[in-house]
Amino acid sequence: MVNTATTEQRHTVEVNLGPQHPSTHGVLRLLVELDGEIIVSCRPVIGYLHRGLEKMFEKRSYKQTIPFTDRMDYCASLNGNLAICQAIERLGGLQAPERAQYIRVLLCELNRIASHLVFLATYATDIGATTVFLYAFREREKCLDLMECMTGARLTYNYVRPGGIPQDLPDGFENGLNCFLDDLLKALEENDRLLTGNRIFRGRLEGVGVVSPEMAAAYGASGPVARGSGLNYDVRKTAPYEVYDRLEFDVPVYHTGDCMARYLVRIEEMRQSARIIRQCLKDMPAGEIMCKMPKIFKPPIGQAFSRTESPRGELSFYMVSDGTPNPARVHGRTPSFVHLGMLPAMLPGVKIADVIAILGSLDTVLGEVDR
């Protein structure tokens, strides 16, 4: 965008936002060229958290890949579990029992709430409203308590297995869940008054970081980023998996494409998730939670592709089997990776404070970007 002649005239300053910076939410480095407070160009540098997960998958059996997906998107690790398990199920022709599918959906939505609450917390802090951070985490804490009761872990759940789920709902879970959902809806309403309606907050977000629907599509944006730009694209609706086609929920779509739209999509999604969870609790049938699995799982030669709607967007796995107990190739298409790629196009012309607002509104998780 910028040629050397103008940079020399303008005496721009190059600033490294990150890798250690309070607002990059991980180890992301943004090489930003500044003209005063205004961004001239930006180059994201990633890979600081690269652990070679895809390479590690090749050396491990199918079941052993699951705990590693926890480490990708650590805010919503259940979606990673689900995505890779779906790919494995499709490779091996397995089908999870209906009850397991309901529980998977229930937990994924609970996890979506937890993830969006982290977004709300960190985003408010990025904008400067530190108090919302703790209010959101207060609710998330209850959410994590429930997840802990269910899965045994607070962050890295490793709960979905190819062909079902390992454990059924614990006693008292429904009651606790209902309590939490009531609290959550109250807290969201409170948050609307505290943060969403705040004049400064709106002023900081409205009209900032606008992404047009065409740009969103061309850059492969998904999830709240796409839906904030007016793309009605939700994998849960366009390519329903598990039992999403039986559940009733709305996909919030906002057309302004700015940070506020992305924020509002996420807030509304939490309400919809609560709705889905209530339906799941109501509709869940009794029965098996795990289908029959061979002792050593060797799927036939072939390739499988699964996609799920993670809180950040479309999380898909492409998995190739060569008939051995280990996958020949696993590739994860992670939404944060795609969204970070949009930054060089979004940032030029905005102010430093907006960089933080835009980066926060993409809600990237660096564990997922670098894999």
Next chain:
Amino acid sequence: MNAEILTEILGDRLISAEDQPFSTHIVVTADNLLSVCTELHSNPRTQLDYAGDITARDTGKEIILWYRLESMTIGTTLTINVTVPRDEAVVPSVQAIWPGLNWFERECYDMLGIRFEGHPDVDNPELMRILLPEDWEGFPFRKDYVPVFSGNPLHGPQETN
């Protein structure tokens, strides 16, 4: 969009086409890839306007690229397989059509050493590297890649003593 429409549109540029449960799958050659993509992006019957995914794998004999593209307007998924030889892995870059695929192409270079002709950073391997450090040698997902083992940082007590 299904295999028949694609055969009709692409004609002899297509090696094979079949309908799969979650997508339509076609196979093209590397030479035809750019023209096929341009066509599918602009053709009103396909309208593949959404940048999906690029990945590749090394089978030991050749490298197979896998493209996934979607249409937001029609709501269909298309996957493309392109096979290139291992020692001369060159494909045209499609990041001009879908800028979102820029980073996926960089990742493919990073992991498998595929050269994307027409990519803005193609001649600068340092910029082309994305996840690995700029001075990394070799391409880890190639079957002949030998990892340089620099010691396990989490070794047990047996190794320390």
Next chain:
Amino acid sequence: MTSGILRSRRPIRAAEVGLGISITVAIIAIASAIPHLPWQLLKPLTSFVARYPLLNALANAAMVANFVALQCLGFIWLERKFAGWMQARVGPMHVGWKGLLQTVADAVKLLLKEDIVPTDADKPLFALAPYLVFVPSLLTFMVLPFTSAWVGYDLPLGALFVLSISTTSILGVFAAGWGSNNKYSLLGGVRAIAQLLSYDVPLILVMLSVVMLSGTMSLTGIVTQQEKLWNIAAHPLLMIPAFLIFLICTLAEVNRAPFDLPEAESELVSGFHTEYSGMRFAFFFLAEFANNFFSAGLAVTLFFGGWLGAGLPAAVWFTLKTLCVIFLMMWIRWTLPRLRIDQMMSFCWKVLVPASMALICAAAIAGVSH
């Protein structure tokens, strides 16, 4: 929480709220007791000191400095406790009784910390900056009337003095930003200059409107003139907007949220004091809290009748009112998000300056009609 599966939460005990209030009251009591201490016992000493003007000045300065440092300790604790309670936390709990000595511990820690000077820093500027920031905020206390008797120096042009002195702290902030040789610091310094200079304009205008109504620039004079009715009650239509503008401007002057742009930690890491550590950092911190207390005290002086009030000793009234204003500032700080630089500037020049101009006109009319 009725469900057994969710953990029970820590209920805030009435005792804790009571504790917060009682400690606050204790601070007030100590502050108010100071003028009533048996100072006459020290009369030989004070009369000796009074004979030598330089010694006298030094003694006064030492008292003010100690007072500022001590009240900072108290208010930092208060702020952390209030912030904690507002944020569903409990605040400092471990050092001392209910965390009362936390700030002391932090101060000791800061004193013991390594004093880091970046290699390429402009060393004299870097070293000087904290004092350039701290000294003006200390100086302003000289004219702040705690009671009619307890005022460092009752300057006839007190209001003018306050304005001109507090503005000089910009110099220190920019010296810090420039001297650190850090891009974040520089940006923070630049932001600080833009912000402090802009917000000085409406601040001066608002203070002028009060001065015009009072007919004096002496701060004690402004207070004594409110003997019948506090300013805010005497001219509510005029003074409530004036107080709001004054509050906004002081928030900007002391770099507190929503105007903490010079040190916006989510954007500029820590702004102009990114590179500072140890005691130099403590001086910035001290200056911020001293400024905060002073601004609240000034607001009380201008709008709420200073030490005036029935029943309690004058200094208690003053401290109590100041505490209320400080609490208001804390409350605002922990509620509002941060403004963006252009919004902040346009808010100042497009809203605050015209509004304060209008206030001046209204004050002039009101003054004439008196």
Next chain:
Amino acid sequence: MNTIQDLFSGFMSFLRGMKITGANLGRDKTTVLYPYEKADVAPRYRGLFVLPFNEANGRLNCTGCTLCIQACPTNVITLTKLGAGKHGGIQDFQMDLGRCMFCNLCVEACPFEAIEMTTQFELASTDRNVCVFPLTSLAQGGAAAAEKNYNTISTALAAEAAEKAAKAAAAGESGGHGAAHAPKEGA
């Protein structure tokens, strides 16, 4: 006029927000003063491992079948077998918790319920060597249990070997065919 309206609505939005933060002053606090008070974790919580001691049999459940080793994605477990067959067990069992990601796969893989996860979560240490847990600290009941396990198994194995030897002797008397294999199996 618009500006004034905007200002007013903005001011009111601040007041609404301040009402909420103010109300939170007196609400329940979420803080758990960690080292002084500990939150109780869920029964399913995946913490430190334990090898349950089977009082009825006087030994640990583990038979040394290595299924957990095969299930583990990060090579946490190393074990030394003690004998084989019906009475087979373990002599030593090490878990390198520095590598463990508490994924529960080993527990699920175990057909004998020989590994369990406890709710103990305070596993941090400043020394990597402390992360390797030997059998004596993993076994439920500590070193005594490990000792008991060893004794029970070795007694059982000895008894088995003796029985086999007796059988072999008997077989040797009758036919002599099984005698060639007997020492091998016993060893």
